[in-house]
Amino acid sequence: MLTSSFLLTVILLALTSTASPVVTVRDSLIRLPFAKRVYKAGLLSLHARDQVRVHHLKALAKAKSTGQPSTHAATTVVSVNATNSVVDYVLDVGVGTPPTTYSLLVDTGSSNTWVGAGQRFVRTSSSVETKDRVSVTYGSGEFSGTEFTDTVTLASGLVIPSQSIGVATRAEGFQGVDGILGIGPTDLTLDTLRPDSGNTVPTVTDNLFSQGTITEDLVAVSFEPTTSDSITNGELTFGGTDSSKFTGKISFAPVTTTSPANEFWGIDETITYGASGTTILAETAGIVDTGTTLLLIASDAFSLYQKATGAVEDRNTGLLRLTTAQFAKLDSLFFNINGTTFEFTANAQAWPRALNTAIGGNTNSVYLVVGNLGTPSGEGLDFVNGQVWLERFYSVFDTTNRRIGFATTSFTNATTN
Ligand SMILES: *[C@@H]1O[C@H](CO)[C@@H](O)[C@H](O)[C@H]1NC(C)=O
Numbered sequence: 001m002l003t004s005s006f007l008l009t010v011i012l013l014a015l016t017s018t019a020s021p022v023v024t025v026r027d028s029l030i031r032l033p034f035a036k037r038v039y040k041a042g043l044l045s046l047h048a049r050d051q052v053r054v055h056h057l058k059a060l061a062k063a064k065s066t067g068q069p070s071t072h073a074a075t076t077v078v079s080v081n082a083t084n085s086v087v088d089y090v091l092d093v094g095v096g097t098p099p100t101t102y103s104l105l106v107d108t109g110s111s112n113t114w115v116g117a118g119q120r121f122v123r124t125s126s127s128v129e130t131k132d133r134v135s136v137t138y139g140s141g142e143f144s145g146t147e148f149t150d151t152v153t154l155a156s157g158l159v160i161p162s163q164s165i166g167v168a169t170r171a172e173g174f175q176g177v178d179g180i181l182g183i184g185p186t187d188l189t190l191d192t193l194r195p196d197s198g199n200t201v202p203t204v205t206d207n208l209f210s211q212g213t214i215t216e217d218l219v220a221v222s223f224e225p226t227t228s229d230s231i232t233n234g235e236l237t238f239g240g241t242d243s244s245k246f247t248g249k250i251s252f253a254p255v256t257t258t259s260p261a262n263e264f265w266g267i268d269e270t271i272t273y274g275a276s277g278t279t280i281l282a283e284t285a286g287i288v289d290t291g292t293t294l295l296l297i298a299s300d301a302f303s304l305y306q307k308a309t310g311a312v313e314d315r316n317t318g319l320l321r322l323t324t325a326q327f328a329k330l331d332s333l334f335f336n337i338n339g340t341t342f343e344f345t346a347n348a349q350a351w352p353r354a355l356n357t358a359i360g361g362n363t364n365s366v367y368l369v370v371g372n373l374g375t376p377s378g379e380g381l382d383f384v385n386g387q388v389w390l391e392r393f394y395s396v397f398d399t400t401n402r403r404i405g406f407a408t409t410s411f412t413n414a415t416t417n
């Protein structure tokens, strides 16, 4: 995972009146300054906002049989709802027998699933402690503990016996959530266990597939823009896609061959601005990440974007700021991914204005969700298409075919913000 709490960190740093956050790339991870000091600053409203609230977890079981090979009598598609709490998408996940419910971040940028950061792990009859210690470092925190196998219930009808999960004895950088549901590429779990460091840990998606619950090893993500601070408006589907959540067809792109983006759900893309096609970012590799809030682009691309839009950096929010008059003239960004162009509208580039004050902004300005990655392009991971991008395009993470798909949705052109 790269920057699970990127926005949070930006906001916190801004409110403690420090300069822009320092972002460095090391060992292919982007590490942000640790946000713990913020709590010492006692920013109560933000702290409250940071409490990730979890809402409903529900299951839909659908049968889908569109063009599946006959060996797949019916492709099982199971949907679960996710909650958008502004900075993170979280899901209620049950672990144990009977299950205890944990609120987990939905993260395509990491692949270990673990609990115990907030709510402590409750051991039940199905909990089996392994001999392995587990530890994972994230962009904004880390956890360590013991690896267990246990029954994981994502939804009724979506139950995984003997899922390998981490149980944290120590977790830093996670406020208001109990852990992570890691649905990134399986190889990201290499070296997370000791002494079993040479083995990968199958993700929940892998196990659903190998146990025959789903017939394709893929997960699809539907997010929607929101103007409220907590709402259940995301949906994950395991094993197939939910055609009610997208329009047109899904265009696929291969997972990039460029390192380090190829270790994640990485793709190659080009970004241009406006009808004139001003290049913001020439074709390069980056990642798609549900654990990142903003759309992050390499620092040189960010400068070009700032120049093209006339935006100024806002100290209070850590975001770019426009006047409403400038916003009226803002053009679309165009993303070209494997030959398909996706238009990211002016409205999509705006932070929901109803939430301006929630991030320390004022009601008369428009804040932009395009953020600075903090390192120049050419480093093999030059953008992160985070939640704000995924709220406009449906996404499909296809492990079997090593490809990622995108489609427009009824929210692609929405003027929500
Ligand atoms: C998911 O959320 C949507 C919108 O709130 C709701 O209509 C739907 O019933 C929910 N699905 C399940 C399985 O609960």
Ligand SMILES: *[C@@H]1O[C@H](CO)[C@@H](O)[C@H](O)[C@H]1NC(C)=O
Pocket (backbone or CB within 6 Å): 251, 252, 253, 254, 338, 339, 403
């Ligand atoms: C990328 O686009 C090419 C040309 O349209 C297409 O043939 C190929 O299948 C696409 N890649 C994937 C992984 O779908």
Ligand SMILES: *[C@@H]1O[C@H](CO)[C@@H](O)[C@H](O)[C@H]1NC(C)=O
Pocket (backbone or CB within 6 Å): 247, 343, 408, 409, 410, 412, 413
């Ligand atoms: C969004 O608007 C653009 C420009 O008006 C249009 O070409 C495109 O088809 C629309 N996309 C969707 C998904 O409605």
